Amino acid sequence: MNEEPSLRSTRIAKHSLVIAGHRTSISLEDAFWFGLKRIAGTEGRALANLVAEIDATRGEANLSSAIRVFVLERLSRG
Numbered sequence: 001m002n003e004e005p006s007l008r009s010t011r012i013a014k015h016s017l018v019i020a021g022h023r024t025s026i027s028l029e030d031a032f033w034f035g036l037k038r039i040a041g042t043e044g045r046a047l048a049n050l051v052a053e054i055d056a057t058r059g060e061a062n063l064s065s066a067i068r069v070f071v072l073e074r075l076s077r078g
Helices: 031-044 048-058 062-076
Strands: 012-019 022-029
Touching: 012 031, 012 048, 022 031, 022 062, 031 048, 031 062, 048 062
Parallel strands: none
Antiparallel strands: 012 022
8 A cells, every 4th residue: 555645644553664773663653654755755865764863863752753743844844
């Protein structure tokens, strides 16, 4: 299923990535996962590299929350 989810998509799915040399899983709603992939594609970046950057700058937030905020901020810029 590669269709763009509606913004109301609340289905949460786990996604596995290798960031900073460690395998990790993140749980994100479909809409946020699609947004993250869209941002990575638009910027010509590997998804794992983008997530690693978010991870390195997230402070005390958990990774899934940091990704959600990143996607909202980036996509709200227009």
